[in-house]
Amino acid sequence: MGVVFIIPTLNEEKGIAEVINQCKSLMVKNSSILVVDGNSKDRTVNIAKNNGVRILIQKGKGKGNGLRQAVDILKNEDIVVMVDVDNTYSLNRVKEMISLVRG
DSSP states (O other), rough: EEEEEEEEEETTTTTTTHHHHHHHHHHTTEEEEEEEEOSSSSSSHHHHEEEOOOEEOOSSHHHHHHHHHHHHTTTTOOOEEETTTTTOOOTTTTTHHHHHHHO
C-alpha cells in the first residue's frame, strides 16, 4: 500500500523544511511526500526542492483547490496523509494510523 504525505503550502519558507523532515521520519515502505504550493512568493518551493520532495504548483487559489488537485493526481495511492505546516495537527500517531489502515 502506498502512502503519500501531502503538504499544502503558501509562503511557508519558515516551517516547510521542518515539516518535510518530520514526514520523512514517519515514512514507511512505499511512502512519498508531495508539496502542493499555492504559488508562494517566498522560498517555499526552492526549500522543498532542496529537500528532494515532489512538488505540485496548483492552478488557482485556495487550500481546498490545491488539495483537490493533489488527490486527483494521487487517486491510485492507498493512503493519503494531509499535513499542515503550522503544526495544527500532531503527527505523533501517524505511524499507528497507517498501521491500522493497512490492517
